[in-house]
Amino acid sequence: MKKTELPLLVSGTGESLNDVQHLTGFKSVSRVVLLKLENGEQHLVVPQAEYSRALRNARSSFVWTPEMLNVSSRNRNDIRKWITAILAEKNVKRVHVMADFPHSYALPVIKCGVRLDIINHSIVSGRSTKKPNEIRRIGDTQQAAVIAMRSAISLIQRSKIDTDGTLKQGNHHLTAEFLRKFIAKILIDHGCDGACSIVACGQQTEDPHEQGSGVLKAFEPILLDIFPRHITHGFWGDITRTVVKGRPTPELRKMYNAVRAAFDAALSTIKAGIQAKTVHKAVIAEFKARGYEAEMKDGLLTGVISCTGHGIGLSLHEDPIVCSDPVKLTSGNVLAIEPGLCYPGIGAVRIEDLVEVTSDGCKYIAPCERKFEL
Amino acid sequence: MKKTELPLLVSGTGESLNDVQHLTGFKSVSRVVLLKLENGEQHLVVPQAEYSRALRNARSSFVWTPEMLNVSSRNRNDIRKWITAILAEKNVKRVHVMADFPHSYALPVIKCGVRLDIINHSIVSGRSTKKPNEIRRIGDTQQAAVIAMRSAISLIQRSKIDTDGTLKQGNHHLTAEFLRKFIAKILIDHGCDGACSIVACGQQTEDPHEQGSGVLKAFEPILLDIFPRHITHGFWGDITRTVVKGRPTPELRKMYNAVRAAFDAALSTIKAGIQAKTVHKAVIAEFKARGYEAEMKDGLLTGVISCTGHGIGLSLHEDPIVCSDPVKLTSGNVLAIEPGLCYPGIGAVRIEDLVEVTSDGCKYIAPCERKFEL
Known part of the structure; x- marks a missing residue:
């Protein structure tokens, strides 16, 4: 303090x-x-x-x-x-x-x-600057989130596409509700609480806080956002992946590549001493270079999602907010970086990982591979 | 409103x-x-x-x-x-x-x-007076809690007592951590989130907010407090049982019988129009008739636990509080009634169930049998 x-x-x-x-x-x-x-x-x-x-x-x-x-x-x-x-x-x-x-x-x-x-x-x-033992604790939780994410993606990968485009696991449809419970139980096994993960498909992904429901479908974005809290020490984790079972449309693939590039642009900017808004601007610039911008449509903001990230710790969202506010990053900040794109009729693509800010850059709290087409 | x-x-x-x-x-x-x-x-x-x-x-x-x-x-x-x-x-x-x-x-x-x-x-x-659909929702969650409670008690019942008094399930010790996860997964299966149940044994039960840890033991109180929240609609449930594997001491059995009697005393008092503190007083009187009172020991309150219950709904603890405050009960209140006794060196005994206040009495939200000696 x-x-x-x-x-x-x-x-x-x-x-x-x-x-x-x-x-x-x-x-x-x-x-x-x-x-x-x-x-x-x-x-x-x-x-x-x-x-x-x-x-x-x-x-x-x-x-x-x-x-x-x-x-x-x-x-x-x-x-x-x-x-x-x-x-x-x-x-x-x-x-x-x-x-x-x-x-x-x-x-x-x-x-x-x-x-x-x-x-x-x-x-x-002084909560936004984490001590090593606090970073380790966020790491415990994020590692559980990574294991749950891998297991969920593996389940989607192993599912079959039915004639109507719905996903089946054996004789049953693979639903958002089933996958959410499946994720929650893995988190429980790893000492974490996270029953409210987002498992949204298709147009459901357009609403950033929609939990998702119903049968999952091929050829559409499936957005998985897992944000558990450790039962014992209370530190949060947060990870998002967007996947498609079967071949995505070229439009969706282009969006996905842009989000990955925007993520990399953010990471190449982050280090202690720079302004959080510099990171946000790098994301905006990368999207713009690829033809994506934030725009108002029927009173709703579409295109580039308006905030690049947030601090995480004993709260899921805490300072520093990585957006347009002036705030300087320091060594020991732990950031959830989550650039995204969202278009009505197509859906949303988001990727989110946690990084620790260091004096000369940043490092992943718990790395997790990125898959898109399953 | x-x-x-x-x-x-x-x-x-x-x-x-x-x-x-x-x-x-x-x-x-x-x-x-x-x-x-x-x-x-x-x-x-x-x-x-x-x-x-x-x-x-x-x-x-x-x-x-x-x-x-x-x-x-x-x-x-x-x-x-x-x-x-x-x-x-x-x-x-x-x-x-x-x-x-x-x-x-x-x-x-x-x-x-x-x-x-x-x-x-x-x-x-107006949150403390529940509408029928709100009571049904509390019932969804409480039913999940009852199922989890029954399963947990059944697991303790089926465990074996090792030579040193610890509980074993097959070749493994039965731990508080295992049982907490077991409960959490059942709650998940029933659409509820409840990863932080109390599973405390022996002297751990003396601290009302101690989650509990380590191997469970025979002949000592095992306190199970399960309080899930429904993932979709957000209404809470709350249930507590105290059990003993093997034969309890006469002292502990006497405490248990007193808590049951105090619970019944509370229930026979509850109806719309009476003061919440009348319910609390009935509990205190029942305990007193059996030789139990609240007393200060080394600066700590021991004996009768100081509050009889609380309202429940979108919050785990909400109005009306069933204690010494002046507040009149109304039809549609849903109350968690949880009388208890606690003595250093012995541990705590609590029983908790949810009831709906009606014009002429009250009824259980989701009945659950009471077992003590397993």
């Missing part, structure tokens, strides 16, 4: 629990309050039920319960009282909070005469 | 996405903004990538993108601009927000001269 000039107050759900885990090592399942003082001292307030687990797992932190802070039993479940109690206990008069800090928590704090300043999340938490 | 006198503004992560799904039927994976006007009109602002899916799935809502609200391309990813734009578009000067609404979103809204009032989440959303 970078030095901040103010104490930092973290509380809420979702991201703030990830911030607490990042700063203390403690993976909470309930709402907690973390106060980090200017001198680095960390004070963690947890409910009774979490106390002994927090004592065992939270590193370099003083652990409190509301009872220890003399919060009355009537207010024991009111986290706002925990916050004002720990601020009073440590005599804090001004704190930084992150963008997600709830307004309903801010009001009583302000009423107690404490000044709140909102601070950019990633700067304070 | 109950009528509110002010428009309602929903935005943020976690709970607010569940609120948006509850009010519109649209299951978003990105941050969105929902503005519900006094006349019931709903305006949903989603990113470009979600637009067509929102158009298809969001019922009785006008769907907007930031572009349609003339948010400049520079600010396209800044959700605060979406919020101020939709409030200006609909000329809203005062709104209700929920307790989780981020402070960083509230500030620019206030700066635009709009007054924000924080409102109790469950009152506005």
